[in-house]
Amino acid sequence: MARWLVILAGGRGERFWPLSRMMHPKQFLTLMGEHSMIRSTRDRVRPLIDPEHTFVVTGADYVNKVKANLPDVPPSHILGEPLGRNTAPSIAWAAARIQQLDPLATMLVLPSDHMIQQEHAFRQLVAKAMQTCENQGGFYTFGIVPTHAETGYGYIEPGGLPSPEGVRTVRRFIEKPPLEVAEAMMLAGQHLWNSGMFVFGVNELMESVARYLPDLFRGLVALMAEPEQLDVIFPELPQVSIDHGIMERAERVFVLPAEIGWDDVGTFAALARHLPRNDEQNAAKGHAIFVESQNVTAISEGPVVSFIGVQDLLVVATRDAVLILSPERSQDVRKVVQALKEAQHDHLL
């Protein structure tokens, strides 16, 4: 009855172009701190979970990159999906593999590309969730206490009263809301952001998969029997998220409110918010020179980036591509990626 970690690392990260590329998506970037996002994700829970008790689910193209980033993880625990089918198949595949090794396992599921500043508080919360799960079963989510009316995340509405440990039941999951709804929830002060991090027992998860997603369950049974048929079986699995497929339907779903300095760092603007600024509100990751400029962020993988007499810009520079945008437009990076695709500049993608 051990603890296992499952890291979800399937993202393609187009919002971080040109830092991220098709063959080098966000989870492999060193956006914060000294290590790649995926390595930081693994290191963050190292005191709680043995590195050998880690599974990573990623795109088939990224298996070697995961190996290079996480050399402590047994290569057979790195699962390469022939294509993305959303989170339920990814998590259930890892769960099926863990179940073979350790039928009484408790699983921690983490996205590979989130930032958590308060790592000690985070570990305490994870330990509490795993302990509670081991004692009484159930599905556990981590609900981030919101700092603003964000429309880019799903929300969790807690119900009932907190347990002595601060664990609450989940009344319902709420999809990414329109701004008015987000503002109303922020005002009410009850709702939490759905961080996409989970804890559950591997058997309870597989039972729920069998009950709520029987097609997925059958597919996984086939895959466990004939792993060499991955490229045939996997694309036929139902494309569904763990939230929709399991969490919204399961009976004993709990949430732990979390104040842990969490950010999914979904855009360059989010990354820019975490960089230290000088007196003129300029910030740099990499080598930059600011001459009479204000509120400028430079993120460089190599080139020195110099500014003269400009304001309110976000610049990302690599040796073969430079992106210059208004900070509030960082959701639109995909438009450039799309233009490059249409112009068939595949070497830049």
Add this chain to the structure above:
Amino acid sequence: MARWLVILAGGRGERFWPLSRMMHPKQFLTLMGEHSMIRSTRDRVRPLIDPEHTFVVTGADYVNKVKANLPDVPPSHILGEPLGRNTAPSIAWAAARIQQLDPLATMLVLPSDHMIQQEHAFRQLVAKAMQTCENQGGFYTFGIVPTHAETGYGYIEPGGLPSPEGVRTVRRFIEKPPLEVAEAMMLAGQHLWNSGMFVFGVNELMESVARYLPDLFRGLVALMAEPEQLDVIFPELPQVSIDHGIMERAERVFVLPAEIGWDDVGTFAALARHLPRNDEQNAAKGHAIFVESQNVTAISEGPVVSFIGVQDLLVVATRDAVLILSPERSQDVRKVVQALKEAQHDHLL
């Protein structure tokens, strides 16, 4: 009694960093058209002057670059200055060498890094100046008919009435003026920009050097006698421009008004003015992608430069340095070069 061309190619071109570098200044850049500025300068007068009748005065560090750019020019005609002593020593050194080969030569002196759009009109004007010089001697300048109140150029005030060929005497040279003076001259409509291009007989020039700049003359006599003493003699030559040292003092100085699409392309903003623009006033030299952006200029030596939701920018990109500036600040590029020098990032200079 042949015609000779002297190209002045000593500039270090810091205003074009990061395209220009200490070892690759502006005259070797392909800013307009298909060839380097220096090659275009030479090609422009090819119908008038035999390539073998060309001297180039440049920095000692740039001799090999000049050879590569101008393979038709005899290597012995490429004069490498151990350091810059302004234009009078450069021109007089070339004149002394030409005088040895062809005492009756007429010299055309051209900066190596100017743009001239109307090449046919330019050649007609040069031919007229050289013809007139051969017939009656004197010093000839080319006075650009101003298009705006520019404070970055010296001016020429013509005197007397034009000759039948349109040649005028020079009443006086005017240093780079303050804006009010430039505006007044523009309004009066008589003054011309001093383009730094000249025609004169080699003997008449050397006589004037002997009369007005006797130290320079003595230095050149010593240099002609002992060319191997270049590194000792050259740094001792007086540092003076041909305008101050000779033109402002000589007796028979003429100007040919020139409407030839001339631009010294002194800044990135000047270069940007000559690029074609799209409907949103964006322009690119190199690969650029514009998403909902206006009045943006991209100049790239390689990286694709992408813009999202920005306005009024000038961007210059190379593989190891990116410069982002407000278009009206392109005179300040040196501030970045200075900052890099102070930080001892010599590999970027």
